[in-house]
Amino acid sequence: MPSPLADPVKLPCGLVLPNRLSKAAMAELIAKTNRPTSTLLDAYEKWSDGGWGSILTGNIQVDVNHMGSPYDPALHSEYKDRETNSALVAEWKKYADACQKHGTPAIAQVCHPGRQSFRVAGRRGLFAPTLAPSAVPMDVGDSYLERLIGCLAWTAPKEMTTQEVERVIQQFVDTARLMADAGFSGIELHAAHGYLLDKPPHRRLRRHPEKRARFVLEILTQTRKVVPSTFAIGIKLNSADHSSATFEETMTQIKLLADAGIDFMEISGGSYEDPRMMGYAKADAAPVSARTAAREAFFLEFAKEVRTRHPGLILMLTGGFRTRAGAEAAIRDNACDLVGIGRPAAIDPKFALRLLDEGVEEMHAGMPLNKVPVPWFARFLPVHLIGAGAETTYYSMQIQRLAKGIATIAPSL
Template sequence: MPSPLADPVKLPCGLVLPNRLSKAAMAELMSKKNHPADPLVDAYEKWSDGGWGSILTGNIQVDVNHMGSPFDPALHNEYQDPESNADLVAQWKKYADACQKHGTPAIAQICHPGRQSFRVAGHRGMFAQTLAPSAVPIKLGDGYLERLMGCLAWSAPKEMTAQDVERVIGQFVDTARLMADAGFSGVELHGAHGYLIDQFLSGKTNLRTDAYGGTPEKRARFVLEILSQTRKVVPSTFCIGIKLNSADHSSATFEETMTQIKLLAEAGIDFMEISGGTYEDPKMMGYAKAPAPKSERTAAREAFFLEFSKEVRSRHPELVLMLTGGFRTRAGAEAAINDGACDLVGIGRPAVVDPKFPLLLLDESVSDREAQLPLNKVPIPWYTRFLPLHIIGAGTESTYYSAQIQRLAKGLVTLAPSL
């Protein structure tokens, strides 16, 4: 019997994904000059031949002055049009063409880190302030060492002015236009993991009392304006998705989050990816300050954010949902689809170890027992074990898999972490 993972999925914009398996976004750390360099293109060409239903890029920053890492590709200046910026479009077209060489739609994840821009990331200078909806600093913990790590990693954020807000919205729109002109099939707005869109959405980090804060609806205005302005300048068939956090909302704020999701659904988002975590509490990497207890039924499954996704599905059955985080087996991915928790399964770390992982999962001659790729945690160096586990562990995981992506680009064998 064919796997439900092999079913095509048609998005509201008309884009058809040939199956339900998506190569999820991961940090590549391969753009030393913040352009889509040849090694990055080479890595994605490998994934293009992997049987994926869609390919999501790692972070593409909308402002070269404010980046999540020093080695992300980014928009350097205001984008005008394909004629005025012909060389720039050609550069990004090479990237888009490599991703889609074998017909797989590629979606560019576009991002602004806001207060999570490291001191060494971006062209603004190590001591310049970061941008944020409100001047709420990052807090890794209450201990002296955690406070020191936070001060060394990030400068103090400044509250964005109305002009700042307008400029950053324009940068998101410009980046999306560039991605469309370069030939990508769509963009995903990164509204999770504590980045700027997430900072606007969250009442923890958005303390504003103007048009962009004070209520769940006003906190959503920033991303809704990005979405509406982008729709006006890209083709109707160009996909616009969003990645949202599930793990950072308490029961007290749960309905506020559902209100914002309703607004996004009504605004015509093409798909919503459910993830979770921030730099302060990196659940997306399988680490958390204090892991929440799970029911036996949920614990037996693979997805990190399954219950949240199922609740969104119950309220918005028409919304195309992608669930990312923790999938390692065909059985686990099929269970999420069959339970109605999601339409698309996002796969990250296994995609690095085996860039053709979908071919294994979709091969009917391979048993469920064999259709899997279990992965150990990356060993933490002994000399860092006195540091906070939830921070060092997540950083170690991200660094390890970035190194494997770099091996993939060189045509080398990628390796799963050993015990």
């Protein structure tokens, strides 16, 4: 029987993805000038020939002063139009063309890190504050060492003014217009992992899901006005535990986004404070159920609940997929329409072809991956921070290797 992974998926905007496997967004740490570099393009050209149904880029920051990492590509100034900024469009067109060289639609993930912008990331200065909906600092733990790490890594955020909110909205819209003019097939708004578009940290705002969603909805509405109707606009959201106090509030936000006509929604999870998207969590975090643990997907239960409430919403589920069987199970269980695959794609850019090839036996249609080893001194440091950081660094190094044509190395099994 043909694999459901090979089925095409049509988004509401009309964009057709040739199959259900998406190369998920990963930190490349390659753009040392904060612009698309030749090494970055070389990596995406490899993925473009990998049989993926869609390619999601790593973070493209909307403000070069507030970066998720020092080596993300970013918008450096206000974008006017393709005539005024023709050189800029040509620069980013090389990126879009590399991603789509072999016909795979590419989605640019656009982002503002908010309070999670590291001191050394961005051009605002080491001591300048980060931006956030409220002045709540990063909280990576209660121990003296964890508090010290937090102070060294991040400055305290300042509560955004109305003018700053409006400027950030315009930066997202400008970035979306640039991506459309450069030839990308769509954008994904990164509203997960604790970044600026994720849920505000202030308790007062948590009681009003409509207000929490307004920021994203305004970006969505304004962007729709300035990009082609066939240009996809998706969003990445964090999952929420059924038992959490914010579960129904999260579902309210999802309904608002679905009603606004989002083209697809990617379910992920975690933040720098609780990095579940990397397979790590704080010691006091609630465990996943035995049923979810038995599956590969990290956020399966939440995705199935969203599917039940919004059967027409195109869902992408990302995090933990390693085998054809696991990906097919998520599709056949009706948990999602698209399967996002990250770390295996960094080791083998043609991993999608392996899963789609019916001639590959089931036992070989996958890639088991161990946790990345950490230095001996890491035993004295917070495991949820050091482990997640080691994973990000390790796989970004593999992306750099594949870009240079050097054999990648999977973590030892």
